[in-house]
Amino acid sequence: MIIKLIGDRSGISRSQVEKVITLFNEGATIPFIARYRKEHTGSLDEVQISTIQSEYKKLQDLIKRRESILKSIEEQGELTAQLKSTINDCWDEKKLEDLYLPFKRKTQTKAAIARKAGYEGLAKIIMSQKSDNIKEQARRFGKVEEAIEGAQHIISEWVSENPSVRDIIRNTFSRKAMLYAKMAKGMEEKGEKFKDYFDFQGYLNKTPSHRLLAVLRGEQEGILKVKVDVDFEDVMDRICRYYIKRNSDAVPYLEDAIQDALKRLILPSIRNEVLKDAKEKADDEAIRVFTRNAAELLLSAPLGSKRILGIDPGFRSGCKVVCLDDSGNLLYNTAIYPHPPQSQIAAAEEVILKLAKKYKIEAVAIGNGTAGRETYQWLRKTSLNDSAEIFLVNEDGASIYSASEVAREEFPDKDLTVRGSVSIARRLMDPLAELVKIDPKSIGVGQYQHDVNQKKLKESLTETVESCVNKVGINVNTASKHLLSYVSGLGPTLASNIIDYRTSKGKIDSIESLKEVPRLGDKAFEQCAGFLRVKEGRNPLDNTGVHPEVYGLVRKMVKDTGKTISQVIANEEVLKSIDLNKYTTAEIGLPTLNDILKELSKPGLDPRESAKPREFTEGLESISDLRSGQVVSGIVTNLTKFGAFLDIGIKESALLHISQIVDRYISDPAEVLSINQELQVKVLEVDESRKRISVTAKGL
Structure with missing residues (x-):
């Protein structure tokens, strides 16, 4: 089943x-x-x-x-x-x-008290609707009014516990429930960001997930009063029609009991249940959007193994500078003060140029936070721009990394600012390898990630990170413990064991030798082997995504060509000549064989593109420089259900609403946009007081 x-x-x-x-x-x-x-x-x-x-x-x-x-x-x-x-x-x-x-075991309910008093018999008489004189019947059970009230409490409980009744009400809520939000008393100023919901109502089933989460966040912060409801008379009529089968003296008493059941017992729990279900659906949608964005960010283009100068920019506190070798190791760190109030521009330039020459710097990574644009524009005007590529790097989460246990392990003798600068530089080198060290909730591509079910979010993000890591393939000799822990079949313990093995034995020269790692058994080896890479090892297949379980088959395929494995790898002509149908078995079919050829044609291929410096609009330094109708360059930094946020080279992000992306209808911006995508947009509106910029991509 x-x-x-x-x-x-x-x-x-x-x-x-x-x-x-x-x-x-x-x-x-x-x-x-x-x-x-x-x-x-x-x-x-x-x-x-x-x-x-x-x-x-x-x-x-x-x-x-x-x-x-x-x-x-x-x-x-x-x-x-x-x-x-x-x-x-x-x-x-x-x-x-x-x-x-x-x-369910209940506390002392009104119905339980009524049963104890002996009124259940009268409740059954009323429910049967056969008596034409309920008061006369009630006299047999004691005081008339008390007996009728007690019987009605019992009936109310029966009604509330009837699965068919609850189904009818749930069905009504699913089709007709309205979501209401109103401003809580005295919250006009404090609740400015929620003012769109100060007097809001709409069908719950048509309320977009981001809007529902915004309303619920407003309620959580005490700004809004929120409720979900349906027309009471409609529900009352449906339940009365379900129960009332004939005209009799019992009907008014039955109607009163039904009304009590609805108001006191059923509707409060159904309202909570319906809102909880709607929140779960909104959570799922928000998590789906967030994990999709996170995956695109994790798979951002790496610059690769280059000698990098990293800068965590700042004004008063200065810019923290680090120099890294092509493996990401810290060689040197210092601070410069090119911006106000110190404005030591000449001295800062001299330091940077000397460091670039001494450490043979090939690229510069500048954090895109405070003073990031100013530092970027300043360095672009120096001679360093002629010898090294200069990049603005998303620094979201770098401060969280710098204070983490991971960072303390890596740099126990360095302060937080140095660690943050190293993280920024390494993100340019390999975003995936660095971002796995940070809580994915902090990487700057979400909107409501702190409002959704945290357990579900963590599970989804872990699955997303695992997917990205295994999609890329990991160099077993250079990967950090954190990166290895996301490889299929490993986890933190085996990742640590691999690092210890690597430290004690030296370079790992084959995938097969991983079987010597403590506690890495046959199942773990089966699960991880295909996703790990050994560059320049004993077996050239170890630098491909071909799984060791089919190495024997690959050797046979290669032997049939009359060449060696080294001669076949990356040899398109030979690979195209192989008739795969000759090698299919009950266990191995064409899908796997085609994957094998693909891996042999491009061994060690990183599916990610290479990083390129981004160009922003010249002369654009602040929101006050923007004018309606102006065309500017932008980079997608975040995607939501209602649109995209763009980095246009200034402090504030621009909103590209879903209705302004293309000339046709789309239900999700992700249909046409992705994280880090570059595009030209036209400014529609600038609100300097609220720091809001609206843009359009239509007609460009």
Whole structure:
């Protein structure tokens, strides 16, 4: 049943689902399954495999909850064969909880007190709607008014615990629920950023995820009062029609009980449930957008192994300067003061030029925060611009890294400013290798990452980082512990063990030798081997994405060409002559064989492009320089559901609204834009007081 449900929910065939679950149960990771088990899965991609994993976990959790519910009801002596069958056949979390609702251990409720007083019989008479004189019936149970009120409390509980009633109400909420937001008293000034929601209402199911999260953030900060509701009379009418089957004296009493059930017992919990569900959906959407942006940033173009001068710029406190060798090791650090109030421009230039000459600097990385543009513009005017490429580098999270345990381990004797400068320089060299050391929430590509479910966000981000690391392939001899920990099958402990092994044995000269690493067993080796690279090792295949499990097949393919592996690698003519159909087996098909040829044609290929310096509009130094209609250069720094934020070379980012991206309808800016994409835009509006810039890309 689990296989069928996952298949139905994901749109993936049952046989594919079954094979993926089998691989998961054998200890396989998502990157490994996607890359090296294509014949098993029918070439499912990482997103599809992740979906199967997520649905499988949800259903396993539901089964555990179901077992707990059955045990609880059985202990109460209330578990009938019919109820057990109904619960075992239930695969919906909410319906399962509805079935359990009557059996939940409750505190002393109004209905419980009424039962104790003996009014349940009267409640059944009212529910049957057969009596034409309820007050007369009530006299048999004691004081008339007390008996009727007690009976109604019991009926209210029955109504509230009826799964069909809750279904009707949920259905009404799903179609008709309205989201209301109003400003909390006295919050006009403090809540300026939420003023768009001071008197907001709209259908909940049509409220975009970013808007819902903004409203809920306003509520969290005490700025807004928020509620979700439906038309009460509509719900009341639906439930009355469900219960009332004939005209009798019982009807008014039944209607009162239904009204009480709705107002006191059902609607408060359903409102909370509906808002919680909407928040979960908004969280999922925000997490999807954030992880997509994070992936694009993690896979930003690296400059590669170059000797780099890194600068963490500042005004009063000066610019912190570091020089790194082509492996990212710190050679020297100092500080210069080219900006006000010191304005030691000549002295600063002299220091920079001497360092560039002494350490043979090939590129300069300048943090794009405070004083970043000013430092960039100043250095572009010096002779350093002739000998080294100058880059503005996104420094989001560098300060968090500099105060982290990771940074203290790397540079125990250096202060935070030096560590931050090193991080900026290394980001230019290899963004992925440096950014994995920082909490992904801090890398500057989100909007509501602090408002969403943190556990779910962490899981998604970890999966995203793992995907990026394994997509690139990692040099086992130069990778840091943090980078290695994200390699399929490894984790922090094995990553540390590899570093220790590397330190004690020297350079690792083959993938096979990793089997000597303590605690790195056969399963871990299977999962990690294809994603690690050994450059200039004993076996040229170790610098490719070919998995060691098929080395024997590759040797046979190469032998049949009459050449050696070294002669075949990167030899397009020979590789094209290989008839792959001759080498297919029950386990290895054309998808894997095509991947092998692709790896042999370009061994050690980094799928990322190479970093290039970015050009901004000349003469643009602050928001006051902007004019409506002006065309400027921009770089996409963040994508949201409602648009993109661009770095246009000044302190403030420009907003490119989704409606201003292209001349056709798009539902998501990511359909046409990506992080770090360069484009020309035209200024629509500048609001200097609120530091807001609106731009358009239409017609350019």
